[in-house]
Amino acid sequence: MYDVTSVKELQKLNPFIIVGCGGGGEKFSNFEGIEAVGFVDDDIKKQGTEFCGHRVSSSLNELIEETDANSVAIMLPIGAEGSALKYAVQAVDNGKNVVVSFRSMSLIENQSLVKFAESKGVVLKEISPRLDVIKEIFGIAPPQCTEILPKIFYKPKAPVVFVGGTSQECGKRTTTRVLGETAEQRGLKAAIISTDEMGIEGVDLNFRAGSLSVMDVAAAVMGSMKYMEEKKNPDIIFVEGQSSLTEKGNPHPRGLSGAILIGSMPNATVVCHRPNHPFREPRGIVDEIKAIEALEPTKVVGISLNMRNVSGKKDILKYEEKYKLPAVDIKNGGAPKLLDAILDCVGLK
Numbered sequence: 001m002y003d004v005t006s007v008k009e010l011q012k013l014n015p016f017i018i019v020g021c022g023g024g025g026e027k028f029s030n031f032e033g034i035e036a037v038g039f040v041d042d043d044i045k046k047q048g049t050e051f052c053g054h055r056v057s058s059s060l061n062e063l064i065e066e067t068d069a070n071s072v073a074i075m076l077p078i079g080a081e082g083s084a085l086k087y088a089v090q091a092v093d094n095g096k097n098v099v100v101s102f103r104s105m106s107l108i109e110n111q112s113l114v115k116f117a118e119s120k121g122v123v124l125k126e127i128s129p130r131l132d133v134i135k136e137i138f139g140i141a142p143p144q145c146t147e148i149l150p151k152i153f154y155k156p157k158a159p160v161v162f163v164g165g166t167s168q169e170c171g172k173r174t175t176t177r178v179l180g181e182t183a184e185q186r187g188l189k190a191a192i193i194s195t196d197e198m199g200i201e202g203v204d205l206n207f208r209a210g211s212l213s214v215m216d217v218a219a220a221v222m223g224s225m226k227y228m229e230e231k232k233n234p235d236i237i238f239v240e241g242q243s244s245l246t247e248k249g250n251p252h253p254r255g256l257s258g259a260i261l262i263g264s265m266p267n268a269t270v271v272c273h274r275p276n277h278p279f280r281e282p283r284g285i286v287d288e289i290k291a292i293e294a295l296e297p298t299k300v301v302g303i304s305l306n307m308r309n310v311s312g313k314k315d316i317l318k319y320e321e322k323y324k325l326p327a328v329d330i331k332n333g334g335a336p337k338l339l340d341a342i343l344d345c346v347g348l349k
Helices: 007-011 024-031 060-066 082-095 111-120 132-138 174-185 214-232 254-264 285-295 314-323 335-346
Strands: 016-019 036-040 054-057 071-074 097-101 125-127 160-165 190-194 236-240 268-273 301-304 327-329
Touching: 016 024, 016 082, 024 327, 036 060, 036 254, 054 060, 054 190, 054 301, 054 314, 060 082, 060 160, 071 082, 082 097, 082 111, 082 125, 082 174, 082 268, 111 125, 125 236, 125 301, 160 174, 174 190, 174 236, 174 268, 214 236, 214 254, 214 268, 236 335, 254 285, 285 301, 285 314, 301 335
Parallel strands: 016 036, 016 071, 036 054, 071 097, 097 125, 160 236, 160 268, 190 236, 268 301, 301 327
Antiparallel strands: none
């Protein structure tokens, strides 16, 4: 009922004051035919600066008086619903049409605002996540946008180790846990974060990253690291990755793997690999290392081998010779050697 279905609908509501001087505000102002006459933001650091050719104001009411705006576009991020509602009420009260992003607030969940707009005779529209299109294609869709977490940024004080891999079920969960336990045995306080529903044993914190919108995963990882630093004050943090950035046979979790890596912002990375994997199609160690180091400014410092489908331990030496990295069987005494490489890289040795 309230969905914006075309840019032409927005053009009819010109000119606009835009609330929110971030990616959403800039994107809205760049829509074809949109006329922006001013910007508002609650961030004191942005107020008085120039954004998209306009000085950022601290007051919507003042801009309404100073400009010939016909409408107000509210392009605030998730987590700013209170501010979005405040600005929407101000705009409607001043007789201005309102366009909101679904990230700012949901009109369906704010029926009192809808009734207020109707009483003032103004238009109220929402730029929706267009889940109706997904439902048309697949016959099913989430009832609403699943992106809900605030977009925090947190860089831990402690060094972070990301444990990635060349495929699913190649040893990431075990490697993350064992490395953390080995660090504790060395006298270090380690925070072990699992991102899988099965990572419930021997870790400090576990959540299923795959249950979240991919837009929320990086924030969830950063929030988890922040939480662990406040709770445990660790010397080092280990974060379990999921799936792989490069696995051929199952592309669906690859974006999830990238989001966990990005949220981790790791100082060092370990790549897990299961030779002769009977169920997966990994591209291999070289491709995974290239992908990891291209996506984040981290360094792959070692290889953790899942030897379940390998007959001889001598194969480990072949991996070291081929890839010029420490390679270990994490289940059979290899953790200390791999941890040495990690600590040397992050400066804790």
